[in-house]
Amino acid sequence: MALQRTKALPLAHLRSAGGGICCMRRWAHRTHLAGWLLALAAGACRSSADRRSTPDGSGALSVVDDAGRAVVLAAPARRIVSLAPSITELLFAIGAGDRVVGRTTWCKYPPAATAVPSVGDGLDPNVEAIAAQRPDLVVLYRSALTESATGRLAALGIPTLVLRHDRLLDVGRTARLLGRLTGQSSAGDSLARLIDSTLAVPPPATIPRPRLAFVVWDNPPMTIGGGSFLDELVGLAGGENVFHDIRSASATVSLETIAVRDPDWILILTDSAPGPPAWSTRAEWRVVRAARARHFLYLPAELFGQPSPRTPEAVATLRRLLEAAR
Amino acid sequence: MKWLALVGGLVAVLLAAVVLGPAAVPLRELTHSPIVWQLRVPRALLGLLVGGSLGVAGASLQSLVRNPLADPFLLGLSGGAGLGAVTAIALHLPGSWALPLAAFVGALGALGLVFRLGLVGGAELDPRILLLGGVAVGAFCAAVTTAIVSLAEASELRNAFLWLWGGLSGASWDTVRVLLVYLPLPLLVLFGAARPLDLLVLGEEQARHLGADVAVVKRRVYLAASFLTAAAVATAGVVGFVGLIVPHLARSLWGGRHRSLLPASFLAGGALLVAADTLARVAVAPRELPVGVVTALVGVPLFVLLLRRWTAY
Numbered sequence: 001m002a003l004q005r006t007k008a009l010p011l012a013h014l015r016s017a018g019g020g021i022c023c024m025r026r027w028a029h030r031t032h033l034a035g036w037l038l039a040l041a042a043g044a045c046r047s048s049a050d051r052r053s054t055p056d057g058s059g060a061l062s063v064v065d066d067a068g069r070a071v072v073l074a075a076p077a078r079r080i081v082s083l084a085p086s087i088t089e090l091l092f093a094i095g096a097g098d099r100v101v102g103r104t105t106w107c108k109y110p111p112a113a114t115a116v117p118s119v120g121d122g123l124d125p126n127v128e129a130i131a132a133q134r135p136d137l138v139v140l141y142r143s144a145l146t147e148s149a150t151g152r153l154a155a156l157g158i159p160t161l162v163l164r165h166d167r168l169l170d171v172g173r174t175a176r177l178l179g180r181l182t183g184q185s186s187a188g189d190s191l192a193r194l195i196d197s198t199l200a201v202p203p204p205a206t207i208p209r210p211r212l213a214f215v216v217w218d219n220p221p222m223t224i225g226g227g228s229f230l231d232e233l234v235g236l237a238g239g240e241n242v243f244h245d246i247r248s249a250s251a252t253v254s255l256e257t258i259a260v261r262d263p264d265w266i267l268i269l270t271d272s273a274p275g276p277p278a279w280s281t282r283a284e285w286r287v288v289r290a291a292r293a294r295h296f297l298y299l300p301a302e303l304f305g306q307p308s309p310r311t312p313e314a315v316a317t318l319r320r321l322l323e324a325a326r
Numbered sequence: 327m328k329w330l331a332l333v334g335g336l337v338a339v340l341l342a343a344v345v346l347g348p349a350a351v352p353l354r355e356l357t358h359s360p361i362v363w364q365l366r367v368p369r370a371l372l373g374l375l376v377g378g379s380l381g382v383a384g385a386s387l388q389s390l391v392r393n394p395l396a397d398p399f400l401l402g403l404s405g406g407a408g409l410g411a412v413t414a415i416a417l418h419l420p421g422s423w424a425l426p427l428a429a430f431v432g433a434l435g436a437l438g439l440v441f442r443l444g445l446v447g448g449a450e451l452d453p454r455i456l457l458l459g460g461v462a463v464g465a466f467c468a469a470v471t472t473a474i475v476s477l478a479e480a481s482e483l484r485n486a487f488l489w490l491w492g493g494l495s496g497a498s499w500d501t502v503r504v505l506l507v508y509l510p511l512p513l514l515v516l517f518g519a520a521r522p523l524d525l526l527v528l529g530e531e532q533a534r535h536l537g538a539d540v541a542v543v544k545r546r547v548y549l550a551a552s553f554l555t556a557a558a559v560a561t562a563g564v565v566g567f568v569g570l571i572v573p574h575l576a577r578s579l580w581g582g583r584h585r586s587l588l589p590a591s592f593l594a595g596g597a598l599l600v601a602a603d604t605l606a607r608v609a610v611a612p613r614e615l616p617v618g619v620v621t622a623l624v625g626v627p628l629f630v631l632l633l634r635r636w637t638a639y
Contacts, residue, residue, distance in 0.1 A: 257614075
């Protein structure tokens, strides 16, 4: 029975790695979805949102969110509660930071965001704490847990915007949507153009490309697959994720698979000071060449934990790390 | 004949575990490939030791509490181990052995608590109180663990559950060596208690009339089985179903005599876990399934067949 009780904890609680709770939710969510499916969905959402988001004669703003719902505001949002770190960061980036009246405990960037009152961890939204901020827009990350909160907020007459924020393409798309609803369309659009142009720049043509693997947990070994934005970041920085063929965002793999795929470098997301992880001294990891040679690259989780407006910075950081590592 | 089949089967699954894997290793390189020698062989041995320990612990506990539902993890040990692991991560305890050690200490803490609860009625362990106490302590530990995970900010905490869910990926010659030193004592204690356990199954009153020192046997069996389980959970997490199903399978083939039931449970438990782990590594390569999923997928249908046979009598 104790066993069952342990296992009854929602899987969403289990899939994390250095990247904070949103990272975790994202992974939990995307594990079952193939990457291309998401990309397609993102594309479809963008086109429908663009089509319907022009303000009509009454000055009302209307967009279609990632749950397929029409979100209509009579005027640009003035009091926004953001329930995901990536959304908070985007709102500040498009100049709507002063309208954020609620955030999650995980929203630490930009530093100004920490001055905003927290409404909880955002994983299972605390509707009462949110309503207490008297928001005129609540932005939620799309997941099964936020689904019911959306309904309860709607019953209180609070408009909600549900966004999927999993891939790098989502950053520009959501920047445009948030720009429209906050009356910061031009800032949102220019941020989106900046991000999308970064995505369009071909990676440095170094031959051979450095072969990389993320190790986000050691026992059982968990890695990042092609379904994650981290895989996209590696590609943009001119590297090759040796687990690109795994379609989900993250996956448990055997140690011997890592040994055989033989990455040149192991990427580690970390909140704390960079340093070889404790597991790297364990005997079984010595079979992996990069672990034996202590070929670890440390990525600050705060920058790499989620797709964010600082994607160009993340790409540049990773590029620098890879150049220094050659 | 039955023994020959069991040992043959065990050797076959051990061989398969060494030969098969997500990485293709040519047969002639088998003996000097580091993948085989440093990963697959210790992993197969760890599977044998952990599966065997769980089989023996389950068989003895089922006889001790005279309840076919008893499982090595029923007595609160998994909750204690989880609490230990989460505490180690939350406190940032350094070193590569911190996590398994903390889990082991947590399991022992739960063990001690349940043991003390089991003695509330006097000097004799009460099986009913052991069961209830185990469930209560396990639930309490799980609640504290969940509270720590949801309140603490360390995002790695969530991974403690991944670890606890079980798997043999932490296998190395070091873990195998540690277990080879640790396991013989509790195993010998249980094998040595085979005769009194036979009597205990008849009922405590009858066992006492037949000359068994019931109070001592109960304590010895409970502690030895729990120490086996604590080592298993510290090295491989909570591997479900092995300790529940294997004893029943062994009992249906070898009967209730513990002199053969316990060794058979060891070999069958080891074989089941090694086979399940091989499947977990190979079935969805390059990904890997949690081994507990496979033990359930393999074990439960066997168990259902068994139940049908029982009810047919």
